[in-house]
Amino acid sequence: MAGERILIVEDDNHISKLVKYNLEKTGFNCVVAITGEKALEVLDRDAVDLIILDIMLPGIDGFQTCKIIKQNEKLSSVPVIMLTAKGEEIDRVVGFELGADDYIVKPFSPRELVLRVKAILRRGGLKEESRDILAQGNLKVDISRHKVFIDEKEIHLTQVEFKLLTTLMRRKGRVNSRDKLLDDVWDISADVTTRTIDTHIKRLRQKLGKIGKLVETVRGIGYRFSEED
Numbered sequence: 667m668a669g670e671r672i673l674i675v676e677d678d679n680h681i682s683k684l685v686k687y688n689l690e691k692t693g694f695n696c697v698v699a700i701t702g703e704k705a706l707e708v709l710d711r712d713a714v715d716l717i718i719l720d721i722m723l724p725g726i727d728g729f730q731t732c733k734i735i736k737q738n739e740k741l742s743s744v745p746v747i748m749l750t751a752k753g754e755e756i757d758r759v760v761g762f763e764l765g766a767d768d769y770i771v772k773p774f775s776p777r778e779l780v781l782r783v784k785a786i787l788r789r790g791g792l793k794e795e796s797r798d799i800l801a802q803g804n805l806k807v808d809i810s811r812h813k814v815f816i817d818e819k820e821i822h823l824t825q826v827e828f829k830l831l832t833t834l835m836r837r838k839g840r841v842n843s844r845d846k847l848l849d850d851v852w853d854i855s856a857d858v859t860t861r862t863i864d865t866h867i868k869r870l871r872q873k874l875g876k877i878g879k880l881v882e883t884v885r886g887i888g889y890r891f892s893e894e895d
Contacts, residue, residue, distance in 0.1 A: 670715035671695045675705040688776040702731035721750035736765035742822040745786045762865040767826050800835045805877050827870050834891040843888040
């Protein structure tokens, strides 16, 4: 895993140095941008494997920066961890709705940050053990290529959305509790609540369009993927 390139978007010099030091000590390569605009310039010229994004930035804030990143087809699959002092639940929900993969509140443990970075990169890099293709009706998921298609048109999902969809599809017809999905989709569950599942399910359904109805809510329990087309 060592050697992955990480973009740190943080205007506080002390925090950016702390994050950079701990990640590079683990073997990652890091680049720092102090504004959302500078981050977008870096992303326009260089490939990165993960973005750590502060919310309270000069110029365009982290929420807007995340939105721009996730609306760009070339960047939408790059995982984003939001690192911020804004710890209210509504801020977390907004971050997840914009496509963030994780959300860490300041002050934070550098060790926990490194563990979360590793968990997200591991989740994206692991090859699925069974079939390379999952399909139902006009929905097709290419596991090895990490791509989702509806009527042969590619649908761009974040790593978390992709893992959530494949987990549900592999258990077609079976009910998955929110707690079970948290355990299976998120490797580290600190600061992640069942509300997080609901937010990601909502985004996943929106991206799947009419196919989203196959992701069924089981009231009071969780979710399942329908066995019917």
